[in-house]
Amino acid sequence: MTSEITPTAAPTLEEVAALAGVSRSTVSRVVNNSPHVKAEAASAVQRAIDTLGYVPNRAARSLASRKTQVVALVVPESTAKVFADPFFASVVQGAALYLSETEYTLNMVIASEATPEKTRRYLLGGNVDGALVVSHHSGDHSYARLGSTLPVVFGGRPLSAEEDGSYFVDVDNVAAARMVTQHLVDLGRQDIALIAGRQDMPAGVDRLEGWRQAMRGAGLHDDMVEVGDFSPRHGAEAMRRLLDRGLPIDAVFASNDQMAAGALSALRERGLSVPGDVAVAGFDGDYFGETSDPPLTTVMQPSTALGQAMAEMLVRLIAGEPVERVTMMPTELVVRASTTA
Amino acid sequence: MTSEITPTAAPTLEEVAALAGVSRSTVSRVVNNSPHVKAEAASAVQRAIDTLGYVPNRAARSLASRKTQVVALVVPESTAKVFADPFFASVVQGAALYLSETEYTLNMVIASEATPEKTRRYLLGGNVDGALVVSHHSGDHSYARLGSTLPVVFGGRPLSAEEDGSYFVDVDNVAAARMVTQHLVDLGRQDIALIAGRQDMPAGVDRLEGWRQAMRGAGLHDDMVEVGDFSPRHGAEAMRRLLDRGLPIDAVFASNDQMAAGALSALRERGLSVPGDVAVAGFDGDYFGETSDPPLTTVMQPSTALGQAMAEMLVRLIAGEPVERVTMMPTELVVRASTTA
DNA sequence: ATGAAAGCGCTAACAC
DNA sequence: GTGTTAGCGCTTTCAT
Numbered sequence: 092m093t094s095e096i097t098p099t100a101a102p103t104l105e106e107v108a109a110l111a112g113v114s115r116s117t118v119s120r121v122v123n124n125s126p127h128v129k130a131e132a133a134s135a136v137q138r139a140i141d142t143l144g145y146v147p148n149r150a151a152r153s154l155a156s157r158k159t160q161v162v163a164l165v166v167p168e169s170t171a172k173v174f175a176d177p178f179f180a181s182v183v184q185g186a187a188l189y190l191s192e193t194e195y196t197l198n199m200v201i202a203s204e205a206t207p208e209k210t211r212r213y214l215l216g217g218n219v220d221g222a223l224v225v226s227h228h229s230g231d232h233s234y235a236r237l238g239s240t241l242p243v244v245f246g247g248r249p250l251s252a253e254e255d256g257s258y259f260v261d262v263d264n265v266a267a268a269r270m271v272t273q274h275l276v277d278l279g280r281q282d283i284a285l286i287a288g289r290q291d292m293p294a295g296v297d298r299l300e301g302w303r304q305a306m307r308g309a310g311l312h313d314d315m316v317e318v319g320d321f322s323p324r325h326g327a328e329a330m331r332r333l334l335d336r337g338l339p340i341d342a343v344f345a346s347n348d349q350m351a352a353g354a355l356s357a358l359r360e361r362g363l364s365v366p367g368d369v370a371v372a373g374f375d376g377d378y379f380g381e382t383s384d385p386p387l388t389t390v391m392q393p394s395t396a397l398g399q400a401m402a403e404m405l406v407r408l409i410a411g412e413p414v415e416r417v418t419m420m421p422t423e424l425v426v427r428a429s430t431t432a
Numbered sequence: 433m434t435s436e437i438t439p440t441a442a443p444t445l446e447e448v449a450a451l452a453g454v455s456r457s458t459v460s461r462v463v464n465n466s467p468h469v470k471a472e473a474a475s476a477v478q479r480a481i482d483t484l485g486y487v488p489n490r491a492a493r494s495l496a497s498r499k500t501q502v503v504a505l506v507v508p509e510s511t512a513k514v515f516a517d518p519f520f521a522s523v524v525q526g527a528a529l530y531l532s533e534t535e536y537t538l539n540m541v542i543a544s545e546a547t548p549e550k551t552r553r554y555l556l557g558g559n560v561d562g563a564l565v566v567s568h569h570s571g572d573h574s575y576a577r578l579g580s581t582l583p584v585v586f587g588g589r590p591l592s593a594e595e596d597g598s599y600f601v602d603v604d605n606v607a608a609a610r611m612v613t614q615h616l617v618d619l620g621r622q623d624i625a626l627i628a629g630r631q632d633m634p635a636g637v638d639r640l641e642g643w644r645q646a647m648r649g650a651g652l653h654d655d656m657v658e659v660g661d662f663s664p665r666h667g668a669e670a671m672r673r674l675l676d677r678g679l680p681i682d683a684v685f686a687s688n689d690q691m692a693a694g695a696l697s698a699l700r701e702r703g704l705s706v707p708g709d710v711a712v713a714g715f716d717g718d719y720f721g722e723t724s725d726p727p728l729t730t731v732m733q734p735s736t737a738l739g740q741a742m743a744e745m746l747v748r749l750i751a752g753e754p755v756e757r758v759t760m761m762p763t764e765l766v767v768r769a770s771t772t773a
Numbered sequence: 774a775t776g777a778a779a780g781c782g783c784t785a786a787c788a789c
Numbered sequence: 790g791t792g793t794t795a796g797c798g799c800t801t802t803c804a805t
Contacts, residue, residue: 146557151798216487
């Protein structure tokens with residue numbers, strides 16, 4: 092049954108060494124999987140570790156090795172609501188899950204936008220071995236610079252050229268947006284509006300570009316565009332503005348499912364049927380799209396896998412292994428009732 | 433890749449001491465806000481710190497002081513989707529925000545349910561000064577025991593008596609559920625069904641209890657209950673099962689907004705109007721309820737404040753200050769269109 | 774393959 | 790008030 096927790100002080104490496112009858116160096120080697128330890132000695136040490144319940148002291152190890160075994164998850168403050176976005180939430184989850192399998196620890200850092208220097212100091216102050224930056228915000232530029240000093244992996248491509256040379260994991264937003272728009276075109280829709288995302292974020296810019304390419308490629312007009320901030324509320328408002336133009340609209344592509352869900356409400360308000368009057372498609376593949384009425388056709392992003400990929404990339408970067416600057420994850424068009432009757 | 437990463441030589445306390453013309457001890461005192469330093473010396477040190485851009489080395493500090501300045505945010509693996517729940521997301525955000533103002537660092541720990549020992553070892557291995565456990569899961573019992581060895585603050589009351597003596601922050605779920613149910617009663621509704629939450633979580637149990645109290649108090653029957661797992665999907669399924677009973681239902685209280693949103697879809701499927709045919713109320717006050725159609729009457733929980741309170745409680749606990757075992761946060765009934773025409 | 778010794782950067786008594 | 794002296798627990802040359 093439940094064994095008692097001995098409130099003794101944490102056993103040290105030295106105690107393990109004594110019990111195993113070897114030196115501290117040997118214990119250290121075993122703990123660090125050094126290949127140069129005789130099997131016999133190794134097992135003796137292992138036994139001592141087990142019976143003592145020894146756990147290496149992180150601080151001491153970090154101090155001696157000059158590595159922290161910590162990676163920061165940088166979340167810009169304004170994006171602290173990052174967690175309100177299911178896509179980001181999944182990315183974080185994927186990264187955390189991957190790291191929990193490694194020796195690394197995940198440090199959540201809320202980057203105050205008022206005092207960016209504080210965050211920089213923290214990151215560069217030898218507190219972490221690397222950083223993961225999740226957010227599509229424009230304000231994240233400042234962290235790009237860290238890249239030359241500290242390994243940093245971004246979620247999503249950098250917005251500005253200045254950040255070139257960054258390591259990042261992303262999906263091909265342009266191609267994916269083109270694909271979903273093409274789906275709408277193939278359905279015979281002609282007046283396809285776009286609810287774009289903020290144009291200070293790559294996801295906003297690229298999805299607009301993809302939509303535009305598909306529209307032009309099909310010889311359709313590409314002037315029905317309204318911008319939103321990726322929230323359901325803005326999606327609804329953008330949809331209303333679009334409808335208020337009084338021009339024909341038989342389909343809408345919203346830059347994420349949250350806005351698409353908002354658009355759905357706005358359409359319902361105006362008594363328009365989906366997909367009868369207007370077909371609606373989103374992006375992300377989150378539960379907003381899954382649970383909306385009707386469920387949304389969307390571009391599924393492998394969000395958890397993306398987070399994992401970011402973490403893996405960072406770990407390899409820290410280890411000094413060669414790493415491709417860019418990793419593109421695949422997307423998938425998921426057709427649901429919002430575009431097909 | 434020839435993208436070498438060059439760590440800037442972090443200045444040490446010793447260098448600061450040299451530049452300021454004092455001993456390391458004095459620098460240490462200044463850094464730690466000791467009151468026993470002459471203003472003159474203090475400012476000289478401060479100046480040196482600024483010009484050098486000195487940042488204390490956490491590992492060294494931790495090793496010497498035997499404190500880690502780290503608190504763990506324990507997220508049970510199955511609840512890693514915790515981030516998909518806006519309520520939890522806000523709680524985490526609140527805690528992170530509060531801690532970012534302190535000297536503490538937030539360490540995200542995904543607790544694998546397969547190897548709970550690993551997590552225990554980590555937490556008790558001197559890696560953290562305290563832990564925050566967010567989740568309403570039943571499996572969290574295991575962490576309760578830590579309480580006697582490591583300061584731990586839970587989000588939500590413990591489910592079992594075994595965890596008594598835990599420190600936690602919560603809302604009065606029973607009273608809140610009673611309040612929202614009473615609102616439905618006051619509207620003249622008679623056949624008020626409940627979509628309960630998992631009964632292995634306090635939030636599930638307590639909200640059912642509150643509903644039951646209100647129903648009985650009003651002399652109404654309390655047998656229309658179906659259980660869900662707090663997800664929109666389960667909310668919809670529970671609603672369908674309720675309707676399939678073929679008995680009259682003129683109102684539904686769902687134990688969270690996500691399930692209420694699901695219930696809304698199910699009602700729509702069956703051609704029932706809200707609140708005309710059925711009034712619907714939820715719990716949490718998250719964006720599911722805000723953006724649903726119609727918007728949901730709900731019990732607003734101060735989720736971010738709750739997270740902050742947890743963090744604050746933990747910090748005080750670590751500091752050895754006297755702390756109340758329980759902190760109850762206020763809730764508020766928010767009436768929206770889903771219950772009032 | 775293994776041990777001895779020298780720190781990693783900082784805090785914490787204890788003197789002065 | 791400020792400096793001196795020891796370590797905190799571990800990794801890491803460098804011998805052996």
